[in-house]
Amino acid sequence: MLKLGKLADYATVLITALAARPQQLSNAHELADRTHVPLPTVSKLLKLLNKAGLVEAQRGASGGYRLARAPEAVTVADVIRAVEGPIAITECSTHGTGCGIQSTCASKNNWRLIDTAIRHALESVTLAQMAAPMTRRMLEAPVKFISQAARI
Amino acid sequence: MLKLGKLADYATVLITALAARPQQLSNAHELADRTHVPLPTVSKLLKLLNKAGLVEAQRGASGGYRLARAPEAVTVADVIRAVEGPIAITECSTHGTGCGIQSTCASKNNWRLIDTAIRHALESVTLAQMAAPMTRRMLEAPVKFISQAARI
DNA sequence: TCCATATAGGACTGTTTTAGTACGAATTGA
């Protein structure tokens, strides 16, 4: 299914919620309420996002989290990378070694090509766009829209 | 990591091996030898590819498998779909229901957008291209190459 | 006709990954 983990999905929901009110601090409990993601999971994800430098944490009473950069400067690819590590659909694209059949595998370069295209698609969507409702125009020509955004 | 299962990876290796000699029948044992994918796995995958109509099977003595269409007419997306089902990186893009927070999730359309872009990337690479060695030009401008192929 | 060789289909098992939970430590504001 070429899947993204649920956690990465939740993470984008959470960080999109933060992007809706930049500057302002939100604690884990409040975010859980707003997004309906279970509280322990919210905590876990925010820690990951913090470690990746996407959100800032303020400890102590009346602490919370807030976006570390402008919503326009954070992409979906950043969020996925924070939660799931480097974006690469095949093993061999990640390490370069150890897929077991690499010596026979003539297609390594083709995979790399596909990976790059996917990465560009993910890097062309920012939190600002995720937070904003889609326009009819975007929905009608999704590929064109993405490729323009990515300046392909 | 936005990963593709190993099986889908192996499947493309196998079908690329078939694409290298279209028309000609290859049995599971021979393919296992040529690709170094374990024999039982080869069997399993070829069955899946057959059910999806990507390869033709000939039973009985001196039987084997062969590509059902021209290598130019089969895309990486076809292969992935045959092994892993519909291509969609989030739950909500598949069924439309049941991601648990769908009512609050304002980003559904954005995910759909990203899905479409990824699908196009995968549909723009054919077995003929996978089987052929990459040119230097493709490697230098991967995104441009893919987008041209997809006619974005 | 019989036998060796192949695929078809399904059931099963072990392993790995993932999601989710829990708890003590550290930090801050009142």
Next chain:
DNA sequence: TCAATTCGTACTAAAACAGTCCTATATGGA
């Protein structure tokens, strides 16, 4: 000092996945 909150880490349960095996069926040749 106390209460609220994040930090770090370890743990557990569940699901997905890779891989194996067995039996039935089809085919070609001796």
